[in-house]
Amino acid sequence: MLIIDGKKVSIDLKSELKVRVDEHRAATGKVPGLTVIIVGEDPASQVYVRNKAKSCKETGMHSSVIEMEASTSEEALLSKIRELNDDPDVHGILVQQPLPKQIDEFAVTLAIDPAKDVDGFHPENLGRLVMGHLDKCFVSCTPYGILELLGRYNIETKGRHCVVVGRSNIVGKPMANLMLQKLDATNCTVTICHSATKDIPSYTRQADILIAAIGKAGFITADMVKPGAVVIDVGINRIDDPSTKSGSRLVGDVDYDGVSALASAMTPVPGGVGPMTIAMLLKNTLQSFERANNLQ
């Protein structure tokens, strides 16, 4: 079984991005800038935000983190976003989700200038993706990272059956629509399963490429997978494990031990899709900078 090494590919990709950032700095004196807003003190979110800032520095991009209190009003957050929309040194704006319940996540998504929406969550970006205008949009980072992995590992996709389990706006829906497009590393027949699907295993067993984005540890078991399938695990679930130092460990939505015995290729957790999500965020930020400065 081939382990699809997202950690390694993310390191390669970041060094490729760094070359371009260095060229832009030399030519223009400017570098791409990403601003992340985090509202409240969710410890898991703080880890991701720190990882994003670290990766920005590695590639020579500018990064800043704005921390706002858990009690922040929606209007205060929207006004901060408008300020960043107008700041020419900010090329990417990311508002870490989930947000406290007094804030409407969709209102926040709509407030971000689509040209700076490096998460690819704005309906203008998602709509362009659905319509196949990928050169003019930002593709949501997790699906984009999966596409990059399939491409770099030369996984055959054309005409094959891709089954996506999960229908979120940030992973399942953009992922399924991307796999439907007529591109390299896509061009699949696509099925989406979700919480109301009757008999999910009857679909997943037909998948040549199975993408698990459910949010439940070990949901996809060996009996749900066709021998030889390519299995992409989007899940990030922290489970208790008294045998580890921290008392917990990260697992995906796929039962790795069982499924790896029959899959032809698979992404691990950690070290699979997660690091690619961050690398693609940086790629989108560089893209935004290049568009803003007519460098494409």
Ligand SMILES: Nc1nc(=O)c2c([nH]1)NC[C@@H]1CN(c3ccc(C(=O)N[C@@H](CCC(=O)O)C(=O)O)cc3)C=[N+]21
């Ligand atoms: N506006 C917004 N955009 C996001 O892209 C976004 C978000 N909100 N909220 C939270 C989720 C989650 N997410 C992850 C990114 C990287 C890893 C990652 O690098 N994971 C490492 C392990 C990290 C660890 O050890 O905790 C891995 O899988 O190897 C995980 C999760 C981005 N998200």
